[in-house]
Amino acid sequence: MCSTANYVLPLRRTCEVLATPSRVCGGVPMPSTFPGARPHGAPQDTEMDVAWQELMALSELQEFEVPGEGYEPTQYQTMEPMVSMRGYGTAQTHSASPPTACELISADTYNGCYSEEVPVCHHQGNNAEATYGHSEYQLNERMHLVSSQALPSLTAHREQMNMSGNSQGHRRASTFFSQGPSQHMQWTAHGQNSHLRSADDLESDSGLSLGSSPPLASPDNPAGGVPGRQSLDSGMTYSDGDADGMTEHARRAHATSSNTQADALTLRSVKQHGQAAVLNYMNSDFGVSSRGSSQYNIYTKPQGSASIPAPLSRDERRATSLKIPFPMEKIINLPVDDFNELLTQYTLTDSQLALVRDIRRRGKNKVAAQNCRKRKLESIVHLERELNQLHGQREHLAQERLEFQHSLAFIKCRLTDLYTEVFSHLRDEAGQPYSIDDYSLQQTPDGKIYLVPHTTMSKREQC
DNA sequence: GTTATCTGTCATCGT
DNA sequence: TGACGATGACAGATA
Numbered sequence: 001m002c003s004t005a006n007y008v009l010p011l012r013r014t015c016e017v018l019a020t021p022s023r024v025c026g027g028v029p030m031p032s033t034f035p036g037a038r039p040h041g042a043p044q045d046t047e048m049d050v051a052w053q054e055l056m057a058l059s060e061l062q063e064f065e066v067p068g069e070g071y072e073p074t075q076y077q078t079m080e081p082m083v084s085m086r087g088y089g090t091a092q093t094h095s096a097s098p099p100t101a102c103e104l105i106s107a108d109t110y111n112g113c114y115s116e117e118v119p120v121c122h123h124q125g126n127n128a129e130a131t132y133g134h135s136e137y138q139l140n141e142r143m144h145l146v147s148s149q150a151l152p153s154l155t156a157h158r159e160q161m162n163m164s165g166n167s168q169g170h171r172r173a174s175t176f177f178s179q180g181p182s183q184h185m186q187w188t189a190h191g192q193n194s195h196l197r198s199a200d201d202l203e204s205d206s207g208l209s210l211g212s213s214p215p216l217a218s219p220d221n222p223a224g225g226v227p228g229r230q231s232l233d234s235g236m237t238y239s240d241g242d243a244d245g246m247t248e249h250a251r252r253a254h255a256t257s258s259n260t261q262a263d264a265l266t267l268r269s270v271k272q273h274g275q276a277a278v279l280n281y282m283n284s285d286f287g288v289s290s291r292g293s294s295q296y297n298i299y300t301k302p303q304g305s306a307s308i309p310a311p312l313s314r315d316e317r318r319a320t321s322l323k324i325p326f327p328m329e330k331i332i333n334l335p336v337d338d339f340n341e342l343l344t345q346y347t348l349t350d351s352q353l354a355l356v357r358d359i360r361r362r363g364k365n366k367v368a369a370q371n372c373r374k375r376k377l378e379s380i381v382h383l384e385r386e387l388n389q390l391h392g393q394r395e396h397l398a399q400e401r402l403e404f405q406h407s408l409a410f411i412k413c414r415l416t417d418l419y420t421e422v423f424s425h426l427r428d429e430a431g432q433p434y435s436i437d438d439y440s441l442q443q444t445p446d447g448k449i450y451l452v453p454h455t456t457m458s459k460r461e462q463c
Numbered sequence: 464g465t466t467a468t469c470t471g472t473c474a475t476c477g478t
Numbered sequence: 479t480g481a482c483g484a485t486g487a488c489a490g491a492t493a
Contacts, residue, residue, distance in 0.1 A: 366470085368485085
């Protein structure tokens with residue numbers, strides 16, 4: 001504490017009782033540093049008295065350290081030394097009535113230091129603003145995305161439709177809300193479907209288990225060969241409809257429609273097909289198709305022409321090919337116990353069992369993936385909100401810091417002026433003023449003020 | 464033709 | 479041990 005940086009005014013606490021204390025002014029105990037030293041002009045003038053009191057009031061600044069020295073300046077902005085101690089401390093020349101420190105500081109420090117800070121702050125502010133704008137944009141975008149994905153009206157509508165479309169001929173009436181109309185598909189699709197050629201070997205077959213379960217059988221591949229991925233459009237050959245004319249998104253839309261989650265008609269579908277598709281979806285009658293299957297399809301052709309059978313998903317086609325005797329919704333959505341019970345009600349081949357289990361796994365995983373993505377988006381939105389809040393908090397703290405720095409600089413400036421004024425009133429025995437370069441004011445813990453020569457101070461510090 | 468996005472699927476891990 | 483959910487990674491489709 002005996003030695004502080006340039007910021008500390010030459011008010012140093014003595015280590016021990018000083019030899020020649022000098023009383024500066026009445027009312028304030030100030031032993032003379034030199035024998036016989038006395039204040040110049042015994043009757044203390046009011047101005048000095050007030051000045052001294054002000055100085056005393058600021059005496060705690062003797063131990064004040066500039067905060068900028070204590071922490072990482074680079075974290076916010078680089079700080080110049082806040083107060084130029086021109087003429088004090090180590091200064092060599094000093095006039096009897098120097099310009100006030102505040103004048104110096106106002107010309108140097110404030111302009112030289114803070115004038116540099118303010119732009120930095122403004123710069124940050126600009127950045128923050130830009131960041132906010134960007135983040136807000138993204139946030140809005142994502143919020144829109146998330147909210148759009150929900151499509152509550154569609155969901156409610158579909159759920160209503162699902163509930164009303166519960167089914168015919170199944171032994172167990174499923175209570176799952178998610179049971180979609182497609183559950184009414186005649187999986188055994190006998191008759192017309194008897195000659196249905198599986199497209200599994202012709203189309204994308206990414207759904208096939210690649211080792212996690214036994215290879216699937218298909219009419220074309222009874223042994224359960226695993227064809228590689230192929231384009232859906234590369235060769236769809238359906239006898240049960242115009243599926244070969246279906247686009248992938250149509251198939252997906254159908255597949256999505258069987259999803260048990262809220263995003264029945266995905267945002268993508270909405271974007272891709274627009275309101276017409278949505279209305280079509282909403283207005284789809286879920287009627288019995290020409291084959292008697294109750295299906296819904298947002299791509300149904302207008303009335304009057306042969307209705308387009310719902311584009312079957314790959315698993316649906318496989319199930320059809322292998323004559324799985326229950327709907328996919330049940331395969332996917334039934335609890336494991338009910339599912340196992342369902343399996344016991346039928347005698348299924350190994351291929352059928354494998355397919356059913358794969359369908360169940362894929363169906364659940366599809367839902368899980370959708371939920372996972374939804375959560376991810378929500379998480380991103382949440383993090384962006386948090387980021388915005390932290391940006392705001394940082395800016396607020398930076399502003400607060402700037403204000404404190406201004407405040408501190410002002411106080412130091414004022415202290416310097418007071419210090420100068422006190423010295424201007426001090427006179428030695430010969431009536432000569434004490435040089436502020438040679439002496440400094442010290443305050444002891446008991447509150448007494450001493451005028452201490454720097455040489456003595458050096459020795460005291462050395463000891 | 465390139466790129467971004469969406470979606471389904473698989474593999475893997477943890478419960 | 480199997481079922482299941484979560485999630486990263488990948489691939490295909492599409493705008």
